[in-house]
C-alpha cells in the first residue's frame with residue numbers, strides 16, 4: 001500500500017465544489033508533483049490532506065490509517081508537514097523563533113540542536129539572519145525559512161505548495177536542488193507547482209489537475225513529452 | 238525670521254497652558270509649600286515677600302527660562318537678534334496666558350464667586366498666592382513681566398551655550414555618563430551576578446513594604462485599587478496580548494470572584510461563614526471553570542464575533558446578579574455587605590493597608606506565573622496562534638486547547654481580583670461589575686503596551702491612579718483625563734512600555750534593535766553567538 005493515498009476526495013467551500021473526486025498516491029521516498037493552473041484545486045488538495053479542510057466524500061489514508069477523524073495538529077504529529085502557499089512565515093517573529101515553532105510537534109528536545117544545524121546546513125543564509133524578524137527577509141529567504149521550519153518537525157512526508165512562486169529563476173533552481181537533497185535524505189515529498197518544467201525535472205511521477213479533477217497522470221518523463229502538458233504548462237507550442 | 242517668531246509663539250502657548258494647568262490642579266501651591274521646607278528665610282518677610290511667594294516665583298521663573306530655551310529649539314541657525322526676539326515673544330505669550338488666568342481667577346474671587354465649586358484646588362488663598370497677593374490687575378502684570386523677563390533670560394542662556402543644542406547636549410552628557418558608568422567592568426560583573434539582582438529585588442520589596450505605612454488611608458485605598466487592576470490587566474493581557482483573543486466581557490470573571498467571596502463569607506443572604514482563604518481559592522477555581530465553560534462554545538469564533546459574544550456574557554452575569562429571580566441568592570440590586578476579610582494567626586487582616594500588602598503579594602505571584610507562562614511551550618503556542626492561526630495548526634499546535642488555557646488562566650486571575658476587591662470593600666453589588674470595568678482593563682492593557690508586563694503595571698497606574706491625582710479638577714477631571722489619553726496614544730501608539738515585538742511592529746520603518754543590525758551587517762560575527 002502506498003504511503004499516502006488520496007481516494008476519491010470531494011472537498012467543498014460552502015457550495016463551491018472545489019475538488020471533484022481526486023485520487024492520487026505517493027510512495028515512500030518518492031517525489032510526486034501535482035501541477036495545474038490557477039484555481040485548479042492544488043492548494044485545496046494539500047489543505048485537505050493535512051486536515052485543514054475536511055472532505056465531504058472520500059478518504060485520505062496515511063501509512064494505512066484513515067485521517068478522517070484527526071485534526072490538523074494531530075496529523076502533524078503523524079509526520080505530515082506543510083510549507084503553505086505564500087510561505088506563511090510568522091512575520092513578526094525572528095528566524096530562530098520560526099524554526100523553534102517548526103519543532104513544536106517534536107517531543108524530544110534532544111535532537112533540536114542537530115536539527116537546527118541541519119537546516120542551517122541546507123540554508124546558510126538563515127544562519128546569518130537567525131535573529132532577524134522573518135517579515136524583513138527577502139522572498140527567497142522566506143521560502144527557505146518556510147521549508148526549514150517544516151523540516152524541523154522531522155516530517156515523514158513534506159507537502160510543498162508552490163515553492164517557486166515569486167522567485168527569480170536562479171533562486172528557484174537553488175530551492176529545487178535543496179528539495180532534491182531533502183528527498184535524498186529520506187523525506188517523501190508531494191510538490192504542488194505551476195512551474196511544471198522545474199517540478200517535472202525533479203519528480204518521478206506527476207498528476208495534472210484541472211478544475212478540481214485529475215486529467216492526466218504519468219511518469220515525469222512521459223508528462224514532459226506529453227503534447228497537452230507541453231501546450232498548457234510548458235509553454236511549448 | 239517668521240519661523241523663529243512662530244517657534245517663540247508655540248513655545249509660549251505650550252508653557253502658558255502648562256502653567257495654568259499646574260495652577261488649576263493645585264500643583265503650584267503644593268510646590269510653594271514643599272519648597273517652603275527648604276527655603277525659609279524670615280528676613281524676607283520683612284521685605285514684604287513671603288517665603289511661599291518666593292518659592293512660587295522661583296518655580297515660575299524656572300518655567301519661564303524653559304520657555305525661552307524651548308523657543309529656540311529647532312530654529313537653527315539664528316542670530317542674537319532673532320534669539321532675543323523669539324524668546325521674548327515666547328515669554329510674553331506665556332505671561333499673557335498665565336497673567337490672564339490670574340486676572341480672571343483673581344477678579345472672580347474678589348467678587349465672591351466660590352471657585353471651589355468647580356475647581357476644588359482654587360481656594361481664595363491659592364488664587365491670591367498665584368497673583369502674588371496683589372490686586373488682580375497688578376498681580377497679572379507682575380506675572381507678565383516675570384515671564385517676559387525670564388523668557389528672555391532663557392533665550393540668552395540658550396543662545397550663549399549654543400542655542401538649541403542645550404537640551405541635546407544635556408541629553409548627550411547624561412547618556413555618556415550613564416554608559417560610561419554601566420560599561421565599567423565592575424558594574425557589568427555586578428549586573429550579571431544573580432546576587433545583585435536579588436539585592437535590587439530586596440530593595441524594591443523593602444520599598445513596597447514600607448511605602449504603605451507612609452501613604453495614609455486614602456492613597457492606600459487608591460494603590461490597592463490600582464493593584465487589583467494590575468491583576469485584572471495581567472489576566473486580560475494573557476487573553477488579548479498573548480493569545481490574541483478579544484474578550485470584552487472580562488468583568489464576568491471578576492464578578493464571579495467577587496460574588497464567590499461575598500456569598501461564602503457574608504452574614505447575608507446565606508450566612509455560610511466560610512473562611513476567606515477557602516473563598517479565595519474557590520473564586521479562582523470557579524472563575525477558571527467559567528472561563529472554560531464559556532470558552533468551549535465561543536472560542537471557535539474569530540475576532541469581532543468573539544468580542545460581541547463575550548461582551549454579552551459580561552452583561553448577562555451582571556443582569557442575572559441583580560434580577561428579582563436571583564435576589565434571594567445573590568442579594569439582588571442592593572448587593573452584599575459585610576464581606577469577610579482574611580485573618581492571619583487569629584488577627585483580622587482587613588484595613589486598607591493590610592489589603593495593599595495582600596494585593597501586592599498576589600500581583601508578585603501572578604507576575605511570576607505570567608513570566609513563566611510566556612516562556613513556556615504554551616507561551617510559544619499563544620504567540621504562533623496570535624500571528625497566524627492556520628499556520629499555527631500546521632505546526633502541530635492544538636489551537637483550541639491553547640485558547641481555552643489562555644481564557645481560563647485569564648479568568649482565574651480576574652477571579653482573584655474580584656475576591657480581593659469585594660473583600661477589601663466589604664461590599665459587592667451589580668454596579669461594581671458593569672461594562673466599564675471590562676473597558677478600563679482593556680484600555681489599560683492597550684495604553685500600557687500589549688503583551689508587556691511592565692506595560693500593564695504602568696497602564697494601571699495611569700488609568701486608575703491618574704484620575705485620583707486629577708481629582709482636584711473636579712468636573713473637568715474626565716475631560717483632562719481623556720485629553721491626556723489621546724495625547725498619550727498619539728505620542729506612543731504602541732503603549733507606554735511596549736513589548737519588544739510590538740515596538741518593532743509600530744515603528745517598522747525605524748532601524749531595528751542593535752542586535753539585529755549587527756546580525757545583518759556583520760554576518761561573519763554570527764558564528765560567535767552567545
Ligand SMILES: Nc1ncnc2c1ncn2[C@@H]1O[C@H](COP(=O)(O)OP(=O)(O)OP(=O)(O)O)[C@@H](O)[C@H]1O
Nearest residue numbers: 013016018036037038039040041042043044045194
Ligand atoms: N476560502 C475559499 N472560499 C471559497 N472558495 C475557495 C476558497 N479557497 C479556494 N476557493 C476556490 O476553490 C478553487 C480551488 O482553489 P485552490 O486555491 O485550491 O487553487 P490552486 O490550484 O491552489 O490555485 P493557485 O495556483 O492560484 O494557488 C478555486 O476555484 C477557488 O476560487
Ligand SMILES: [Mg+2]
Nearest residue numbers: 042043044085
Ligand atoms: Mg494554490
